Amino acid sequence: MYKFDREKYDKRMQWFTHDRFGMFIHWGLYAIPARGEWVRSTEEIPEEDYIPFFNEFNPKDFDPKKWARLAKQAGMKYAVLTAKHHDGFCLFDSALTDWKVTNTPYGKDIVREYLDAFRAEGIKVGLYYSLLDWHHPDYPAYGDRQHPMRNNITYKDKPYNFDNYLDYMHGQVRELCTNYGKLDMMWFDFSYDDLTGEAWRASELVRMVRSLQPDIIIDNRLEVSGSGFGSIATDEPLEYSGDYVSPEQIIPQTGFKDSRGRNICWEACITMNDNWGYCAKDKNFKPAEMIIKKLVECVSKNGNMLLNVGPDARGNIPAESVEILEKIGAWMQKNSDSIYGCGGCDLPKPENGRITKNGKTLYYHIMENSIGGIPLQGISLDEVESIRLISDGTEIKPLKNWIVENYPDVVFVQVSNTVKLPDDIDTVIAVHTK
Structure with missing residues (x-):
């Protein structure tokens, strides 16, 4: 019988509530069409029209050491990379699928390269793993409001066995937790409609993850979507509640409290422009000045900021993002003592x-x-x-x-x-x- 251990929880969250600022990296096949990470769903692209991106993927400019140095220069203390996004494409060498980076022209394990480079810079490392999978034949397609083939009548009576998909998903998470050394964070994304909690066999999944990575921090999206809080706000969180709340594209009006008035750990995940994955036409970048002030706002409300970059098809972080991160880094170099190890206080917000x-x-x-x-x-x-x-x-x-x-x-x-x-x-x- 699961029993929440608050002492262990407080101990594993110490670095998270100290470091406050991290880098999110959304990267995959969708960088080639360059219309955002949801392009296959929003445009309802059939599998056969998406496969050419797989056959083309070869980011010749990819230099994970350069990414890691940029993150460190910006004052980021941890990073999270999309090991697998909703399209099912894996940036790691999974033994459970052929739909992976090592079968593309690039041929190398990007997850391993990322982990080695960021660890070398002293940055804590996390992996994002999508619970959704638009490539797997046993993931529901027709009628699922997210799937690219939700309206394709040829999928209406196509049989699928969701337990087969869950076995596959659990197996891949096991690979990530077994084959790549110590992970500091696992970022699951996301629950929706009837697919929430035990629909993912979530207790079993979290039990396995924590047995392999005892100190790992997990977000709350096995239980809820980015807009929810879940049982972490109660005195007895469920086994799969995760360790922190994950508001997306918004900074809450106040910090979060649980049912007993204790602060709840949280992290706002924010894009620099309007897309997570690379979108060539999206030039609506937030100025560095705004992001600095929003980072301060997060910390003043006992929260973290996970700021996203979306590298292009060649593996370059967009020049606009680099410029923003350099400006943030210049401010952090002088003022980071007011961020690291800090939180809010009981004093009212000043006017200035x-x-x-x-x-x-x-x-x-x-x-x-x-x-x-x-x-x-x-x-x-x-x-x-x-x-x-x-x-x-x-x-x-x-x-x-x-x-x-x-x-x-x-x-x-x-x-x-x-x-x-x-x-x-x-x-x-x-x-x-x-």
Whole structure:
């Protein structure tokens, strides 16, 4: 009989709640048509019209070491790669299928190359595995609202045995957990309609994963979709509830609490543009300034950000994504102490930014300048041990003048002699309290 062990849970989540920032990598055959990772479903492409991409896949520019260096430079502490997406194509050398990267012109095991490169940079490694599979003959097609052949009448009476698919799916997850060394994270995607929880034989699956990878962290999508929370919000999570909530393309209004008021771990997975997989025409990239502020927002609400890149058919991360990550990295190089190991605090959100906290240190993220001094609301002078500008360690003394005398319960500081803040994206002030 399964019994949730909160002590073990808290221990395995320590690195996750410390590192806060990760890289998501969506890559596969869909990079060739370059219309997003759902292209086979949205355009209802028959199998025979999708196979040519398999025969063509040969990303000659793929350099996993380059990807890993970029992630490290951006300040990302962990990464997750799509080992298998919904189209069923495997970026690893599975013994259970021929629909895999080692049978393409590229010929090499991309999962292994990715793991070796990212581990070498000290980045924790995870693998994404889709519960869906539009290639497998025993995955339901006609009438399934996701499958490319959902409306193809020739599939209406085609027999399938879903247990055969589940055996295959469990077998592939076993391969990933057995053949590639220590994995820090398994990112399952996703439950929907009647396919949720034990429909995937989820307890059996999680039991197997944890027996092979005792310290692994698992998302919550065996139980729910990206829009749900599941039993992780209760005092007794189910065996397959996963370890954290996974909101997609949105940052929640507040952090999450369980039924007893404890913080729930969560991670917002976010695209840089409007697609996860490479989409040549999608140039709607979020500016680095916005992503930095949203990362801070996640941390201030006790959450993580998993930021996506979608490499092209040749294996290059788009130039726009590289530029964004370099800008994020420049900010993180100076300000990462306000991200790593930090979470939210009980103080209300300031009008001019946000607050993150690590122990007795409050990090005031100033995203808008003030007139008459920057207010550090929520603390009093007698609580302050020191105030520093985090980017260079500059001492900041509290303002004491007639302008601020009417606000004795607020600490005011000045960080610039001009109307501009030292960092026009987010100037971070560290307040070390007694």
